[in-house]
Amino acid sequence: MSWKKSSLVNARKSESLSRYIDENKLGSKIIEIFEDILETEVSKDYLTIDHNKRKVHFNMSISTEERIHLSNMISILNPKKEIHSPFYEIFPMNSSEIEGVRINLETKGFHVFDSLLSAEVCDHLVNGIESVTFHTKKSTKKIKGISKDTVGKINGNTAWATNQQDILSIEEVQKIAFDENLLNLVGSFLGSEPILCQTNCWWSVANSTHRSNLSTNAQLFHQDTEYLKFVKVFIYLTDVNDNNGPHQYVQGTSKIAQSKLGEDYKPSNRVEDNKVAEIFGVDNILTFTGKRGSVIIEDTFGLHKGTPVVEDSRLLLQLEYCNSLYFHSGYSFGFENLEPEVEKLAETNPRIFSNFTNQVALLNEKKFQFFNNRTFTQKVKDKIKSYL
Numbered sequence: 001m002s003w004k005k006s007s008l009v010n011a012r013k014s015e016s017l018s019r020y021i022d023e024n025k026l027g028s029k030i031i032e033i034f035e036d037i038l039e040t041e042v043s044k045d046y047l048t049i050d051h052n053k054r055k056v057h058f059n060m061s062i063s064t065e066e067r068i069h070l071s072n073m074i075s076i077l078n079p080k081k082e083i084h085s086p087f088y089e090i091f092p093m094n095s096s097e098i099e100g101v102r103i104n105l106e107t108k109g110f111h112v113f114d115s116l117l118s119a120e121v122c123d124h125l126v127n128g129i130e131s132v133t134f135h136t137k138k139s140t141k142k143i144k145g146i147s148k149d150t151v152g153k154i155n156g157n158t159a160w161a162t163n164q165q166d167i168l169s170i171e172e173v174q175k176i177a178f179d180e181n182l183l184n185l186v187g188s189f190l191g192s193e194p195i196l197c198q199t200n201c202w203w204s205v206a207n208s209t210h211r212s213n214l215s216t217n218a219q220l221f222h223q224d225t226e227y228l229k230f231v232k233v234f235i236y237l238t239d240v241n242d243n244n245g246p247h248q249y250v251q252g253t254s255k256i257a258q259s260k261l262g263e264d265y266k267p268s269n270r271v272e273d274n275k276v277a278e279i280f281g282v283d284n285i286l287t288f289t290g291k292r293g294s295v296i297i298e299d300t301f302g303l304h305k306g307t308p309v310v311e312d313s314r315l316l317l318q319l320e321y322c323n324s325l326y327f328h329s330g331y332s333f334g335f336e337n338l339e340p341e342v343e344k345l346a347e348t349n350p351r352i353f354s355n356f357t358n359q360v361a362l363l364n365e366k367k368f369q370f371f372n373n374r375t376f377t378q379k380v381k382d383k384i385k386s387y388l
């Protein structure tokens with residue numbers, strides 16, 4: 001299958017892409033998806049019905065190997081480059097340590113930094129988060145000012161930050177999200193310049209353990225599929241023990257989960273604990289307890305979940321970086337409330353900020369309408385899916 005050169009790619013990269021396609025004997029399906037990626041990266045039309053139909057179909061029908069090929073092609077198009085950022089204090093690593101973490105991500109799927117953030121940084125983060133609006137998936141009510149003392153009153157087992165821009169507006173979050181070493185580390189794993197796509201945060205408490213509740217709050221084993229290649233950074237902002245919802249990861253599953261879980265399995269499914277233990281071995285299910293300020297960097301295409309809280313509560317901050325926004329239907333950021341140093345970084349490294357737009361209100365409203373305009377059948381299908 002030959003690659004018909006696209007006007008969206010320069011001659012040298014086009015040559016490299018042709019070579020990659022030939023060497024790996026890639027067929028028309030991958031080329032069709034890649035051409036769609038190229039067009040969508042230019043049009044940035046992530047929220048049209050047509051794009052949604054194509055991307056959902058492609059996302060659920062490609063194999064893990066095809067996903068890796070597409071990511072390698074994105075790396076040819078947007079190769080990783082050394083990033084220089086004014087923030088470098090949070091992740092004190094030299095290049096050989098960065099390489100060690102990359103290898104851990106590649107082989108085991110995760111790396112843990114125990115108690116990385118100082119008490120002072122954690123306090124700043126928690127104070128900032130206390131002024132942010134949260135909601136549960138059970139009600140439309142907005143809750144402001146949640147703290148460790150009041151979180152037990154929420155209606156549900158998880159309260160999610162409603163607006164990710166509010167989280168990003170916290171100065172310490174920007175210092176972490178745009179830390180030079182973190183960006184270089186994530187870039188070396190993705191193989192291309194990282195795009196910041198999430199700054200999320202949630203409180204977890206003990207509540208219903210009904211399957212649909214666990215499913216919608218990421219408390220059953222699953223793979224994330226929201227981008228082609230991506231990595232999440234989980235930051236514990238409370239001490240986490242066996243009883244207040246430690247995160248779990250099944251090491252070594254990011255490349256094999258899809259094929260081992262059988263033909264009927266789709267990477268959007270939830271998987272029971274006993275099935276995970278039987279197929280991947282109970283010893284590979286790792287439970288991350290840790291002090292506040294501990295950081296887990298994880299390839300969440302591997303199986304993972306939060307365990308339901310039994311007592312007390314857990315506060316988690318989550319950043320996510322991806323290599324392309326192609327499968328994206330998530331949140332868009334605006335440029336407001338960014339530190340001046342971050343604004344400068346946006347000028348020198350615009351790809352990191354691909355998910356930032358001056359039309360953020362319009363886009364987030366469009367997303368809201370898009371999901372509300374789903375047909376009755378689609379809404380019923382989604383409801384059923386949350387039970388599966």
Ligand SMILES: O=C(O)CCC(=O)C(=O)O
Binds near residue numbers: 219224246316
């Ligand atoms: O709350 C947790 O530990 C799990 C989070 C999760 O599954 C996700 O972010 O995809």
